[in-house]
Amino acid sequence: MLNIKLKKLYQQDNISILYTPFMPCRFSPFAGRAPFVMLNDLDIITIDFPADVDTLRVYAIGDVHVGSREFDEQAIRKKIEIIQNDPAGAAAVCGDLGDFGLKNSKTNIYQATMTIREQIEYIHDLFLPIVHKISACVPGNHEQRILREAGTCPLYDLCVRWGIQNVYRENMAITRYSFGEWQADKPMKFTGVTTHGSSRTKHKRFIAAFSGVDFFISGHTHQSEYAPHSQLVVGDQAKTARLVPYKELVVDANLKPGGYGIKKEYEIAPPPELQYIELTGYRDMYTRQRSKVMSYHSVQI
Numbered sequence: 131m132l133n134i135k136l137k138k139l140y141q142q143d144n145i146s147i148l149y150t151p152f153m154p155c156r157f158s159p160f161a162g163r164a165p166f167v168m169l170n171d172l173d174i175i176t177i178d179f180p181a182d183v184d185t186l187r188v189y190a191i192g193d194v195h196v197g198s199r200e201f202d203e204q205a206i207r208k209k210i211e212i213i214q215n216d217p218a219g220a221a222a223v224c225g226d227l228g229d230f231g232l233k234n235s236k237t238n239i240y241q242a243t244m245t246i247r248e249q250i251e252y253i254h255d256l257f258l259p260i261v262h263k264i265s266a267c268v269p270g271n272h273e274q275r276i277l278r279e280a281g282t283c284p285l286y287d288l289c290v291r292w293g294i295q296n297v298y299r300e301n302m303a304i305t306r307y308s309f310g311e312w313q314a315d316k317p318m319k320f321t322g323v324t325t326h327g328s329s330r331t332k333h334k335r336f337i338a339a340f341s342g343v344d345f346f347i348s349g350h351t352h353q354s355e356y357a358p359h360s361q362l363v364v365g366d367q368a369k370t371a372r373l374v375p376y377k378e379l380v381v382d383a384n385l386k387p388g389g390y391g392i393k394k395e396y397e398i399a400p401p402p403e404l405q406y407i408e409l410t411g412y413r414d415m416y417t418r419q420r421s422k423v424m425s426y427h428s429v430q431i
């Protein structure tokens with residue numbers, strides 16, 4: 131209902147999109163957060179789910195490349211539907227939603243299936259059913275090229291139109307998820323970092339510098355990856371060092387095989403899948419202590 135209202139409102143007025151007021155869904159755990167804090171990468175986004183949610187799923191969406199010949203429309207629609215129907219689901223969006231080819235970019239603009247304006251409108255309508263579930267949104271290099279050339283980022287403008295500019299960050303989104311009950315009625319808290327990503331080696335070096343982050347979601351390489359890591363943490367008082375785990379997930383590109391990927395001999399992608407990290411807790415039956423539990427999952431599309 132809300133989505134339909136939003137759509138109608140924004141379709142009427144494409145000119146004042148930058149000044150659209152913040153309109154969170156009041157039934158969503160994402161509601162009620164302050165607007166206009168979108169540009170500081172170090173501002174932490176907080177997402178609070180209710181206490182009766184004891185397991186949370188953070189879906190990874192990125193490298194969709196709407197407008198490219200290889201864009202897989204059927205796959206992305208299925209992914210959106212799954213996220214939409216999951217009441218305990220959030221979506222971390224890691225950029226390159228559109229192909230946004232310009233005449234000087236590597237992308238062959240003569241092979242694009244939509245103009246840039248059409249890509250923006252298509253993405254707007256495509257994501258509308260799940261915008262209230264987006265917990266992090268960062269642009270990819272394909273959106274950044276418009277920012278470089280024209281001074282405006284289409285993904286930022288879309289977030290404003292969707293009323294979720296408070297989960298947009300220019301380079302990196304740090305999101306703190308809280309849900310369920312920890313101990314003494316306190317919720318469980320996990321922290322995720324979403325970036326677009328760069329080369330595999332650079333990204334691994336980048337995430338290794340963080341402390342206190344449970345999982346990282348990125349894309350860019352178009353090669354899905356599930357990589358569990360840990361840090362060996364030595365505390366001031368501790369007599370032994372302890373392992374602190376963190377997970378890395380690299381999103382599967384939403385592209386059919388062919389075109390640029392074949393020309394450049396990129397690794398052939400697996401069949402399309404919707405990847406997510408499941409977050410929950412485990413209570414020790416003797417000590418009653420709860421520990422964080424994270425696991426990788428994917429739905430074959």
Ligand SMILES: [Fe+2]
Pocket residue numbers: 193194195226270350352383
């Ligand atoms: Fe990409």
